Amino acid sequence: MVLKLYHFPLSSPSRAAYMSVKAVGIPADIIIVDLLKKEQLSESFVKINPQHCIPTIDDDGFVLWESKAIACYLAEKHGRDDLYPKDLKRRAVVNQRLYYDSSMLYPRIRAINYPILFQGVKEIKKELADDLNVQLGFLNHYLGESKWVAGDEMTVADIAIAASISTVMAVGWDFSAFPNIQKWFSNCETIPGFQDNMEGAKKFGDAVRKNLE
Structure with missing residues (x-):
């Protein structure tokens, strides 16, 4: 399955996760969740992330939030040691x-x-x-x-x-x-x-x- 990124472009942490996805170089389905309209509080999103924060990823059923955790996870999973060194x-x-x-x-x-x-x-x-x-x-x-x-x-x-x-x-x-x-x-x-x-x-x-x- 293609990675899903729940994203809001005005959010700094969400933009960090977005750039991390791009830097790792993997395809992603970008799903906009408008924080100004409180879309993160919708029943459907709270089922995905009970903390209802953006960014959030869904990687074939593995759900993760917090932009820095997302960046490190993606870099490690896809072998981007330049982005997140093993040393x-x-x-x-x-x-x-x-x-x-x-x-x-x-x-x-x-x-x-x-x-x-x-x-x-x-x-x-x-x-x-x-x-x-x-x-x-x-x-x-x-x-x-x-x-x-x-x-x-x-x-x-x-x-x-x-x-x-x-x-x-x-x-x-x-x-x-x-x-x-x-x-x-x-x-x-x-x-x-x-x-x-x-x-x-x-x-x-x-x-x-x-x-x-």
Whole structure:
């Protein structure tokens, strides 16, 4: 059976899963679940994923959610050791960068955007902006040591973080203090599915900026 990806293009994690599918190079049936219309709460989707979150994959009956778990699973299943290295130390660095995005970078981005989109907030609070810039400083440091976020080859960590960074870039964030991120992000154009990612990020950014007006 063809892999099913339940996807919403405005969602950063979902775009990461989409790019992972493209990077691994496998066919997939892309099924759009509109989070703004709360389609993830439909009875049919909750039967598939009781946590009702996007992205979700169905790989011939094996259902998995969380974008980073999806990326690692697909890379391992299809033998893409370049995307998710088997070497213990290289994989540990990739995992560290994935966990950094999950626990540090993306939560700061979400803390800024979610209240604007869904809670009527009309400004970006300085303390939240400062907190995000601290995390961007760490990423800028990583990228001063290697071409990609976890070494000299593109991995699933770059895919995940590219989705996060494209989201905050689309909102109009100032990256002038982070030249290494800017250089790396230009390289990210080679990631399969990256332009589709940018289209989704732009729609997300447009929605956030509209609510700030």
